[in-house]
Amino acid sequence: xxxxxxxxxxxxxxxxxxxxxxxxxxxxxxxxxxxxxxxxxxxxxxxxxxxxxxxxxxxxxxxxxxxxxxxxxxxxxxxxxxxxxxxxxxxxxxxxxxxxxxxxxxxxx
Numbered sequence: 001x002x003x004x005x006x007x008x009x010x011x012x013x014x015x016x017x018x019x020x021x022x023x024x025x026x027x028x029x030x031x032x033x034x035x036x037x038x039x040x041x042x043x044x045x046x047x048x049x050x051x052x053x054x055x056x057x058x059x060x061x062x063x064x065x066x067x068x069x070x071x072x073x074x075x076x077x078x079x080x081x082x083x084x085x086x087x088x089x090x091x092x093x094x095x096x097x098x099x100x101x102x103x104x105x106x107x108x109x
Contacts, residue, residue: 001018001019001020001036001039002018002019002020003019003020003022003027003032004019004020004021004022005021005022005023005024005025006021006022006023007023008023009021009022009023010023011023012024012027012031013027013031013032013034013035014035015035015036015038015039015042017039017042017043017047017050018039020032020035020036020039022035029088030085030086031085033084033085033086033087033088033090033091034081034082034085035081036091037080037081037084037085037090037091037094038077038081040091040094041077041080041081041099044096044097045097050077053077054075054077057075057076057077058071058072058075061074061075076099076100076102076103077099077102079099079102080098080099080101080102083102
């Protein structure tokens, strides 16, 4: 994992395999763990399939909720990452394709 600081980055962090881009000089452990979860997702699914799935699911959720933030938070990859980003040991026990279980989980407002 390579962390690169990009001061003008819109979000606080972004995972672009194999990099984690961060806006602030000292990102917190929760943000880094959130982005590490995304790196695992990208590695197991494949980089291009991950991004294709991410964009398609975002478009479906955007149509479904008619709101950018709700659409973003309800993407299965984001649900998994937000659910476990405070558990710094999560990746040690995470099962393969764990994000799939978040496809039909309760809607995040």
